[in-house]
Amino acid sequence: MLKIHNSLSGQKEVFTPIEPGKVSMYVCGMTVYDFCHIGHARVMVVFDMIARYLRHSGLDVSYVRNITDIDDKIIARANENNETISELTERFIVAMNEDSDALGVLSPDNEPKATLHMPQIIEMISTLIDKKHAYVGNNDVYFDVSSFENYGRLSGKNTEELRAGERVEVQQEKDDPLDFVLWKAAKPGEPSWASPWGEGRPGWHIECSAMSTHCLGNHFDIHGGGQDLQFPHHENEIAQSVCSTGEEFANVWIHNGFVRVDEEKMSKSLGNFFTVREVLQKFQPEVIRFFILSSHYRSPLNYSIDNLEEAKSALNGLYTALRDAPVDAAGEPIKKTIDEFNDCMDDDFNTPKAIALLHELARDLNRNSDKSSKEAAELTVTLRYLGTVLGLLQDDPQTFLQAKSDSSTDDLDEVAIQNFIDERVAAKSAKDYEKADQIRDHLQSLGISLEDTPQGTIWRRN
């Protein structure tokens, strides 16, 4: 029985889909004006893991992750670069897809773009105005926060406290400082769309309300995103959606924790971010994915080279077990282990606990000296199968363990390495251990480790 921590209640709740057997999930995606950093990677990986697990549980999942391709920062960046906004956004959408592919993130079922949903956005704003939840002020359109009594429910805030904590200059056009913009009148030179309120473009919050309800219906199961979107973005989405449709919005809100650097949130504004492609220079993509999944999705995740190195060592261990496992392993995964795995994951997607199970499988497999045994085959199949559910262990083990990265100091190809190995094997059989050790030390100094096994000498990159 799957339980999910719902930000709306602050508690783990038994998950009951609106329509039995089906799940509709919307996740706030990227604003495409720059490369994805590790914080973005976490969102992509976490919700990919969730979608995979829901499917593994037999649910028919509709997963939507939007792309924000029009906003202030996009306009500003395009101007800086002297390119059109579509040139800029297309470029970074390609980059984002490269990053997510590398991380083993499966494509969502739908990736709606804000610029392609102007009719839905404008319609929703019109409805809000008709229902007196929004007003026009100086060609902008604002949402009237006081018209929605449940405002603050998701973020645990109330409107008085928010007013007291108000730190932003009040804009004249707003009736209330808490009101937020639905439609911005175009400034000269800015891209714009025609609307009943003149040329302009949508505010950030309304696009997600319009796209989520358009793609999944007014009332859907899960809405997700980073913790920093809980307020005001998600709070505003609820207000807009509920007020325009008159129906419930998302049943369950899932927020993933931040990535930190030196105990501080990784963010653009602090400048302490590492882009995915930057980290990929040093680590294999699966190491990043493993690192992300080895802590619970709601906990903070401390980014550091040491922690990535540790993730790499742990993942190496899993792949080493698979490397030495029966090649032709076939059969059914072990039911008892699958059940244990499901119990971990049913408890609010406890991936660290699930990964501990993977390590136990690897140990049992290593312990099993008879690789042709039925047990060894079962353990192998189970380990691979559970890896699939988490989007891990999909590589060929040998390929993974021998993969080159930018931190590799050698420029040897497989043939060259094999030549060294052959030379050493010859020295060994001639009992010339000094020479054999020299060769091994030489390769080790280049980051290549040798292992003598009964089947011959094999190698890996450190």
Next chain:
RNA sequence: GGCUGAGUGGCAGAGUGGUUAUGCAGCGGUUUGCAAAACCGUGUACCUCGGUUCAAUUCCGGGCUCAGCCUCCA
């Protein structure tokens, strides 16, 4: 100031009202020409002060510390 969340062994990171997390690193052993990999063994961990209890790291309350939100942010 208001509101969240968190403080676990050298490090990372789960979990639990009394019983082994798991990983990385270390130490001892098996194995090896020596290694590596692997396996076996090895850690008297739960911020602090009170309370509840036969029993609390786990529940409750105070304190301290940290992070986040209250402005764009995944």
